[in-house]
Amino acid sequence: MHRNYFTLYHAAGELRSRLVGGYLFEVYSQKKNELTIAFITNDRNHLQLVVTTANPRLGLCVREGLNRKKRNSAGLMPEIYEQEVLDFRMDTADRIIHVILESGYKLELRLFTGRTNVVLLNDEKKISSFKEHIATPPSQFRPDVLKTLEKLACNEEVFCRELRANGSDTTIKRLQALLPGFDRFLVRTLLQRAGNPDDHPTLHIEFRKLFFELIEPHPTLIIDDKEEPFLSILETPEKKGKSFETVLEALSFYCSRTWQFLGATGDIGDLKQALLEAQKKAQSMIRGASSEELESAIEHSTTMGHLLMSNIGNQSRKPTSIQVTNLFDSESETVTIQLKPELSIHQNAERYFTKAAKTRGKIAAMQHRKTEGQRIAACCELLLEKAATLKTPSDLRNFNETYTRELREAGIKSRKSKNGKSFPFRTVALPSGATLFLGKNAANNDLLTFSFAKPHDIWLHARGSSGSHGILRGSCMQNRTDIQRAAEIVAFHSAARHSTMVPVMYTEKKYVRKSGSRLPGQVRLDREEVILVTPSCI
Known part of the structure; x- marks a missing residue:
């Protein structure tokens, strides 16, 4: 459901509370088919909105902090840099997020499955876009999704009459034509809950329940060791999953897990x-x-x-x-x-x-x-x-x-690595392209920290617990998203992995020194920061 209208609707609402009153900092691309829109939030923190095109499994995710590379990075749409964000809202009829900027500029995030694009407009006229060849169907003649569904949910008679009046052959096609914003997954879920597709009153009761579930989301990442990850905002008590407080957090974790899945698929x-x-x-x-x-x-x-x-x-x-x-x-x-x-x-x-x-x-x-x-x-x-x-x-x-x-x-x-050397450490690839290296034991921790790590790599370790040293390479101290992901994994590979919250120390490796004792794996820090995380292997 990562591209579903309701998931994007709630994500846009959460972003609106953080971005309205802030500024658009820059727009750039440093990966093929990936556009990053960097904002300064209304509480003066950095936040990156990442849009992935040409890949149905990915769509929208957020990253805290800054993570633009110095090389192989192209700046785009410079005319909107440092423009104030006046509004951030979801389109009423389609999967389009509107970012309203000052001076008449507007960014449209068109998050369609096969035709995702980001378009810049000024006074409703197109100036530029991330993907020039992608056209977008007009949405001005489509019904308002929420108003239409609310009307049907509150009136059983109208729902049953409209369903019977639709001339499609199957119930699935009639429901897709009747219910805007309902994709195939939601229609199948509705039919599964109703049981009998010809029992229209029961179908309406289940539709009403499903609609209010979509309005009050329960973001969950469904994790199955044998299948790719799946994001749902519905109640899923029968399925194993990881729950989140916000849709944005769920989307970010979904993208992280999906990148790992796609990387494994490529491997x-x-x-x-x-x-x-x-x-x-x-x-x-x-x-x-x-x-x-x-x-x-x-x-x-x-x-x-x-x-x-x-x-x-x-x-x-x-x-x-x-x-x-x-x-x-x-x-x-x-x-x-x-x-x-x-x-x-x-x-x-x-x-x-x-x-x-x-x-x-x-x-x-x-x-x-x-x-x-x-x-x-x-x-x-x-x-x-x-x-x-x-x-x-x-x-x-x-x-x-x-x-x-x-x-x-x-x-x-x-x-092996790019230089042809195989690493004697555990390695985890993060979605941003950074790599987390983990020690396997005390001696391996020493090798990782004092022989392998470079001065500006980020060193991590669970505070007050034995466990793996972590070295985060390819990121920076300002990239809070990468640091949080790495800290969660480091906490999972520590003696505190079963705790609800674990404090994890992190600093640049140049501030890590060997302790006075000669025991392997023990270090002394000249400078450190601490982040509280929930241990996670994903």
């Missing part, structure tokens, strides 16, 4: 492709190990050597060839043997025997290659069969741990 695809290539190489090794021609060459060279030895008394002067009787083939009277004139008959015979011996060595190497190819092919076939069931990041981690030896035998290298 799974890369793994399968590597296995297919290894299998293809192994099959090529098997096909190329045919030794029939070489065995024939061995027999020929050995025969020529024996025939020359039987004619060793023939001492012709530097002959280039010699004709001898073929003692091994009664049907052939004579055979011509090519010689090197500078060598004697005996030496030429030795040359043929040596050639046969080398060919036997080639055959042995080919047989070894064939055996190796068969082993690798069988290993790849097993791994491909197991990899076909992989869906989630945990599936991939378990697969790599379970089949480490088989992957090594198949020639599949472990995932």
Whole structure:
């Protein structure tokens, strides 16, 4: 439901309370199909609104603080920089958020599934847009979503009459035409709750309940180890999930979890492709190990050597060839043997025997290659069969741990960093592109903090509890969203993981020093900040 009208409606309301009276700071893009709109809120804090296009699984999320990179970042729409935000509201008829700025400027966040775009207007005339090729259907002739649904929810007679009057073939199509803002998920949920789609009074009762649930949201991130994350604002007591106080917080966590899921999906695809290539190489090794021609060459060279030895008394002067009787083939009277004139008959015979011996060595190497190819092919076939069931990041981690030896035998290298070095730490990729490294034990914590970390990396640790050191790379101290995500994960990898709230210390690594004791993992901080978080592995 991350792109549903009601989810966006509540997100816009929460943003309105923070942004009206503040300023639009800048607009930029530093990832393909991702636009960041940076605001200064009315309480003078930095907040980033991130819009993702061309990906139905993602849409809108927020990040606290600043996170613009110095390189590979393009500023857009400079005419609205430092403009005051006069209003921030949801469109009454469609999934469009209007950001009203001073001097007649307006940003439209058009959050449609396949045609998401951000458009800048001045006096209702288009000036520029993030995606130039995307057109938007007009919404001025569409019904007001909330007023229409409220009217139907409060009047059973009108609801049943309008439902019967609709000429669509199926109940699903009639409900989609009757209920603006209801997508397929909401229509299916309504029909599931009602039970009988032809019982219109019961259908109205369930619609009324569902409508008021949508007006009073219960944002929940539904987490299933076997499926991708799903965001819902409905009451979902029967499903395992993580509840949030605000829709914006739920959207941010949903995007974080979805990025992890998509990253794992890409890694799974890369793994399968590597296995297919290894299998293809192994099959090529098997096909190329045919030794029939070489065995024939061995027999020929050995025969020529024996025939020359039987004619060793023939001492012709530097002959280039010699004709001898073929003692091994009664049907052939004579055979011509090519010689090197500078060598004697005996030496030429030795040359043929040596050639046969080398060919036997080639055959042995080919047989070894064939055996190796068969082993690798069988290993790849097993791994491909197991990899076909992989869906989630945990599936991939378990697969790599379970089949480490088989992957090594198949020639599949472990995932490495950009400079080609594999990390001996746990790694977590954050949605912003930053990476969190976690120590595995006290000695590994020392290695992470004092050998691997750089001076401006962010160091994190649960305060007053033993646990993993965390190193956040690719972010900055002003990016509160990244720090909070990293702190939640660090708290989860500490002895306080079962606590409701955990204080986590963070500072730049240059302020971290070894303590007076020589115990591994113990440090002293010259400067620190503390954030209270709920431990989370997502």
